[in-house]
Amino acid sequence: MTIIFGVFLLTLMVITALAIVHTQHLFVAVILSGIFSLLMAANFFLLDAADVALTEAAIGAGISTVLFLGALTLTGEAERYRSSSVNRVVALGVVAAITLMVIYATFDKPAFGDPQTPVQQHVAPWYIDTTANDIDIPNVVTAVLASFRGYDTLGEVFVVLTAGIGILFLFSATPTRRKKPQTEQESEVESTAEIKFGEGLRHFLIPQVVGRLLIPFILLFGLYVQFHGDYGPGGGFQAGAIIAAAIILYALLEGEARALRVIPQWVLTGMMAGGAILYSAVGVVCMMLDGNFLEYSVLAADPITGQHIGIIVIEAGVGITVTGVLLSIFHAFAGRRRF
């Protein structure tokens, strides 16, 4: 049964991807890529990757769609040119050749799900065995993410922070005036659209009622995912995305200005840097207590309790940074005027 479902999902994914590439309407492409992400998340779940499925659903289907739509309002929705036939033939040739080569290569790959493959022999069994004894939290993925490979995760947090800073820098530039002056009619249409946009959906009853009901529960779920990450699927990355989604929903309902009054931009910027600093600070504290960088065992008298404290704190750091960066990016796109 699972097999049939897996094949069904994979096939749907291919169809969706083809439709995304084929459509000329960018709005359709973005919505389809949200569906694509959701199918991908379901497929990850079938492949035993609950944490990854949660992340993909929250980020791929949720935040990413919002960001793409935010960009589309600034750039326009229609794809103007079809690629020329020569271009298309060459591209199809290259693509077909590589596809065939990769498919040929798959016949040499180890069998799917075989526990004897090299991937399963290396560090994975060690991680699973050691987690039970040394860290003692049920979710092995969180243990590997936060403790065994804490350096990696610190690096990822800094990459996310850097991307956030990059967006703030990019949008701090004021555009030079375009040579072609806009017709009056165009600018008028734009300004009315802007007023509506600034107010969000305040004058629409049904989104208001439903959204207001949902926001507290989304926030609660975000906090649950954050602090229950040691025991079930979840952790800072997913929680950050979910909390950001709740506040984005608020911004869509009440308008940009109100959302920025609830959480001002300086708080968001502080969160971006603060989470990364909190994470690094845990590492430095470990060093001060005669341990190595990010060796949580020294944080408490009992090494296992030390691990628990360390993981909770760094996950909080991750969550704070991810929330800050995603919201800053959203506000950067949504608050940008159309030029």
Place this chain on the structure above:
Amino acid sequence: MELLGLYHYWVFAVLLMIGFYAVISKSNLIKKLIGLSIFQAAVFLLYITMGKVAGGTAPIIQAGVENAVFSNPLPQVLILTAIVVGISTMALGLGIVVRIKEEYGSIEERDIQEIDRR
């Protein structure tokens, strides 16, 4: 089971190349970014597929369950963080596209090259 595994790898190859096709043949910059995200998703799929163990379950240890088979947690950790980093870099790409639109008035590669040539 064998065929399902091969099917996973084939879908990986096809998705990878659908994304790549959008990147190389489309003129619209947003479409290229969407293609890139399909490409990225295909790589994620490959990693997670390789971490699957037959008869396994999600790597969450349950008290009182002995000899449970777990799928490989390592690819899951790598991909989990990669998804978040992926969206951050994608947003940066979108930001650049928006700035290009503001300066050139177009997000079509063909128009931009023409304006540059002038």
